[in-house]
Amino acid sequence: MAHETDFLDLYGKLRLEPGCSLDEFKQAYRRNVALWHPDRRRGTRADAIAAARLQRLTAQYGAAMDFYRRHGRLPGAPVVAQAPVAETVSAEPAAMPRIDPVASVASGAEAPARARRVAPRWWFGAVLLGIGAVVWSTWPDGPESDPGEDPGSPVATRADAVPTGTLALGMSPDEVLAIEGEPTRRGTDRWEYGPSWVRFEGDTVVDWHSSPLRALRVGSSRPRP
Structure with a gap:
Protein backbone atom coordinates (compact mmCIF):
# COMPACT_ATOMS: atom_id res chain seq x y z
CA MET A 1 0.00 0.00 0.00
CA ALA A 2 1.35 3.45 -0.90
CA HIS A 3 2.27 5.79 1.94
CA GLU A 4 0.10 8.88 2.48
CA THR A 5 2.16 11.93 1.50
CA ASP A 6 3.15 13.71 4.72
CA PHE A 7 3.84 17.39 4.08
CA LEU A 8 5.13 17.92 7.61
CA ASP A 9 7.77 15.29 6.87
CA LEU A 10 8.54 17.05 3.56
CA TYR A 11 9.02 20.44 5.24
CA GLY A 12 11.22 18.79 7.83
CA LYS A 13 13.45 17.30 5.13
CA LEU A 14 13.70 20.65 3.35
CA ARG A 15 14.20 22.51 6.68
CA LEU A 16 11.42 24.95 5.85
CA GLU A 17 8.28 26.26 7.51
CA PRO A 18 4.83 25.78 5.88
CA GLY A 19 4.61 29.54 5.28
CA CYS A 20 7.69 29.66 3.02
CA SER A 21 7.59 31.11 -0.49
CA LEU A 22 7.39 29.00 -3.64
CA ASP A 23 10.94 30.00 -4.67
CA GLU A 24 12.36 28.94 -1.29
CA PHE A 25 10.47 25.65 -1.57
CA LYS A 26 11.85 24.87 -5.05
CA GLN A 27 15.43 25.84 -4.14
CA ALA A 28 15.40 23.64 -1.03
CA TYR A 29 14.08 20.72 -3.09
CA ARG A 30 16.86 21.11 -5.69
CA ARG A 31 19.50 21.15 -2.96
CA ASN A 32 18.16 17.89 -1.48
CA VAL A 33 17.99 16.25 -4.93
CA ALA A 34 21.65 17.11 -5.48
CA LEU A 35 22.50 15.78 -2.02
CA TRP A 36 20.72 12.42 -2.36
CA HIS A 37 21.28 11.77 -6.06
CA PRO A 38 22.90 8.31 -6.54
CA ASP A 39 25.53 9.75 -8.91
CA ARG A 40 27.12 11.57 -5.97
CA ARG A 41 27.26 8.37 -3.91
CA ARG A 42 28.53 5.97 -6.56
CA GLY A 43 30.42 3.02 -5.17
CA THR A 44 29.18 3.38 -1.60
CA ARG A 45 26.97 1.03 0.39
CA ALA A 46 24.39 3.81 0.87
CA ASP A 47 23.30 3.81 -2.80
CA ALA A 48 20.03 1.95 -2.11
CA ILE A 49 19.14 4.18 0.85
CA ALA A 50 19.89 7.35 -1.11
CA ALA A 51 17.78 6.17 -4.07
CA ALA A 52 14.82 5.34 -1.79
CA ARG A 53 15.01 8.73 -0.05
CA LEU A 54 15.21 10.53 -3.36
CA GLN A 55 12.20 8.64 -4.71
CA ARG A 56 10.18 9.46 -1.57
CA LEU A 57 11.22 13.13 -1.71
CA THR A 58 10.26 13.38 -5.40
CA ALA A 59 6.80 11.89 -4.77
CA GLN A 60 6.17 14.32 -1.89
CA TYR A 61 7.35 17.28 -3.94
CA GLY A 62 5.12 16.29 -6.88
CA ALA A 63 2.06 16.06 -4.60
CA ALA A 64 2.89 19.47 -3.07
CA MET A 65 3.16 21.11 -6.51
CA ASP A 66 -0.13 19.51 -7.57
CA PHE A 67 -1.72 21.00 -4.43
CA TYR A 68 -0.25 24.41 -5.35
CA ARG A 69 -1.66 24.26 -8.89
CA ARG A 70 -5.15 23.45 -7.58
CA HIS A 71 -5.27 25.84 -4.59
CA GLY A 72 -2.79 28.60 -5.46
CA ARG A 73 -0.73 28.04 -2.30
CA LEU A 74 1.63 25.46 -0.80
CA PRO A 75 0.20 22.86 1.64
CA GLY A 76 -0.03 24.23 5.15
CA ALA A 77 0.37 27.84 4.04
CA PRO A 78 -2.17 30.27 5.54
CA VAL A 79 -5.10 31.22 3.34
CA VAL A 80 -4.86 34.89 2.40
CA ALA A 81 -8.26 36.50 2.85
CA GLN A 82 -9.34 38.83 0.09
CA ALA A 83 -9.36 42.45 1.23
CA PRO A 84 -12.89 43.84 1.35
CA VAL A 85 -13.72 46.26 -1.41
CA ALA A 86 -14.73 49.63 -0.02
CA GLU A 87 -18.05 50.87 -1.22
CA THR A 88 -17.56 54.02 -3.25
CA VAL A 89 -20.13 56.62 -4.08
CA SER A 90 -19.59 59.13 -6.81
CA ALA A 91 -18.71 62.56 -5.45
CA GLU A 92 -20.11 64.37 -8.46
CA PRO A 93 -22.88 66.75 -7.52
CA ALA A 94 -26.39 66.01 -8.67
CA ALA A 95 -27.40 67.62 -11.90
CA MET A 96 -29.46 70.69 -11.17
CA PRO A 97 -32.94 70.44 -12.58
CA ARG A 98 -33.67 72.79 -15.41
CA ILE A 99 -35.88 75.59 -14.15
CA ASP A 100 -38.11 77.60 -16.38
CA PRO A 101 -37.69 81.26 -15.30
CA VAL A 102 -41.35 82.00 -15.98
CA ALA A 103 -42.57 78.93 -14.11
CA SER A 104 -40.24 79.61 -11.19
CA VAL A 105 -41.81 82.98 -10.67
CA ALA A 106 -45.29 81.49 -10.68
CA SER A 107 -44.45 78.54 -8.44
CA GLY A 108 -41.46 79.67 -6.37
CA ALA A 109 -42.83 77.95 -3.31
CA GLU A 110 -42.84 74.55 -5.05
CA ALA A 111 -39.10 74.63 -5.98
CA PRO A 112 -37.77 73.58 -2.51
CA ALA A 113 -40.28 70.72 -2.44
CA ARG A 114 -39.10 69.44 -5.86
CA ALA A 115 -35.44 69.66 -4.74
CA ARG A 116 -36.26 67.59 -1.65
CA ARG A 117 -37.88 64.93 -3.85
CA VAL A 118 -34.95 64.78 -6.33
CA ALA A 119 -32.17 64.42 -3.71
CA PRO A 120 -33.39 61.11 -2.16
CA ARG A 121 -33.76 59.57 -5.62
CA TRP A 122 -30.18 60.49 -6.56
CA TRP A 123 -28.71 59.04 -3.38
CA PHE A 124 -30.75 55.86 -3.73
CA GLY A 125 -29.39 55.35 -7.26
CA ALA A 126 -25.81 55.99 -6.09
CA VAL A 127 -26.16 53.39 -3.31
CA LEU A 128 -27.47 50.83 -5.81
CA LEU A 129 -24.49 51.49 -8.11
CA GLY A 130 -22.07 51.06 -5.19
CA ILE A 131 -23.65 47.73 -4.18
CA GLY A 132 -23.48 46.55 -7.79
CA ALA A 133 -19.76 47.43 -7.97
CA VAL A 134 -19.02 45.45 -4.78
CA VAL A 135 -20.93 42.38 -6.01
CA TRP A 136 -19.19 42.50 -9.40
CA SER A 137 -15.70 42.84 -7.88
CA THR A 138 -16.23 39.92 -5.45
CA TRP A 139 -17.87 37.59 -7.98
CA PRO A 140 -15.75 34.39 -8.16
CA ASP A 141 -13.67 33.80 -11.28
CA GLY A 142 -13.93 30.70 -13.40
CA PRO A 143 -12.02 27.46 -12.64
CA GLU A 144 -8.25 27.86 -12.32
CA SER A 145 -6.32 26.56 -15.28
CA ASP A 146 -3.02 24.77 -15.08
CA PRO A 147 -0.17 27.24 -15.85
CA GLY A 148 1.53 24.57 -17.97
Missing part, protein backbone atom coordinates in the same frame (compact mmCIF):
# COMPACT_ATOMS: atom_id res chain seq x y z
CA GLU A 149 -1.41 24.05 -20.28
CA ASP A 150 -2.43 25.98 -23.34
CA PRO A 151 -5.77 27.75 -22.63
CA GLY A 152 -6.79 27.33 -26.27
CA SER A 153 -6.26 23.56 -26.37
CA PRO A 154 -9.19 21.13 -25.88
CA VAL A 155 -7.52 19.73 -22.73
CA ALA A 156 -6.96 23.09 -21.03
CA THR A 157 -8.73 21.96 -17.83
CA ARG A 158 -9.07 18.64 -16.07
CA ALA A 159 -12.86 18.97 -16.16
CA ASP A 160 -12.78 19.09 -19.98
CA ALA A 161 -10.25 16.28 -20.34
CA VAL A 162 -11.88 13.76 -17.97
CA PRO A 163 -15.52 12.71 -18.44
CA THR A 164 -17.77 12.25 -15.49
CA GLY A 165 -18.03 8.83 -13.83
CA THR A 166 -16.80 6.91 -10.84
CA LEU A 167 -14.48 3.93 -10.46
CA ALA A 168 -15.91 0.54 -9.58
CA LEU A 169 -14.49 -2.91 -8.91
CA GLY A 170 -14.20 -5.04 -12.03
CA MET A 171 -13.57 -2.16 -14.45
CA SER A 172 -11.09 -2.57 -17.29
CA PRO A 173 -7.98 -0.40 -17.78
CA ASP A 174 -9.70 1.41 -20.66
CA GLU A 175 -12.61 2.35 -18.39
CA VAL A 176 -10.19 3.66 -15.75
CA LEU A 177 -8.42 5.76 -18.40
CA ALA A 178 -11.76 7.21 -19.50
CA ILE A 179 -12.54 8.30 -15.92
CA GLU A 180 -9.16 9.24 -14.41
CA GLY A 181 -7.03 9.95 -17.47
CA GLU A 182 -3.40 8.95 -17.93
CA PRO A 183 -1.68 7.96 -14.63
CA THR A 184 1.45 9.69 -13.41
CA ARG A 185 3.11 6.28 -13.16
CA ARG A 186 1.93 3.02 -14.76
CA GLY A 187 3.04 -0.38 -13.47
CA THR A 188 2.10 -3.90 -14.52
CA ASP A 189 -0.61 -4.28 -11.89
CA ARG A 190 -0.92 -0.77 -10.36
CA TRP A 191 -1.43 2.75 -11.72
CA GLU A 192 -0.44 5.71 -9.59
CA TYR A 193 -2.11 9.13 -9.63
CA GLY A 194 0.22 11.07 -7.35
CA PRO A 195 -0.36 9.68 -3.82
CA SER A 196 -3.47 7.77 -5.02
CA TRP A 197 -3.40 4.44 -6.91
CA VAL A 198 -5.55 1.79 -8.63
CA ARG A 199 -4.61 -1.94 -8.57
CA PHE A 200 -5.50 -4.50 -11.24
CA GLU A 201 -5.63 -8.28 -11.40
CA GLY A 202 -6.27 -9.89 -14.75
CA ASP A 203 -7.00 -6.48 -16.36
CA THR A 204 -9.78 -5.73 -13.87
CA VAL A 205 -9.87 -3.29 -10.94
CA VAL A 206 -9.59 -5.11 -7.59
CA ASP A 207 -8.50 -2.33 -5.23
CA TRP A 208 -7.72 1.40 -5.00
CA HIS A 209 -6.61 4.09 -2.57
CA SER A 210 -7.89 7.68 -2.94
CA SER A 211 -5.76 10.32 -1.20
CA PRO A 212 -7.31 13.73 -0.40
CA LEU A 213 -4.19 15.29 -1.92
CA ARG A 214 -5.21 13.93 -5.34
CA ALA A 215 -8.62 12.32 -4.94
CA LEU A 216 -9.83 9.68 -7.39
CA ARG A 217 -13.35 9.73 -8.82
CA VAL A 218 -14.72 7.23 -6.30
CA GLY A 219 -17.43 7.14 -3.69
CA SER A 220 -15.05 6.22 -0.87
CA SER A 221 -11.27 6.25 -0.31
CA ARG A 222 -11.17 2.42 -0.36
CA PRO A 223 -13.50 -0.10 -2.06
CA ARG A 224 -16.42 -1.11 0.08
CA PRO A 225 -16.72 -4.90 0.63
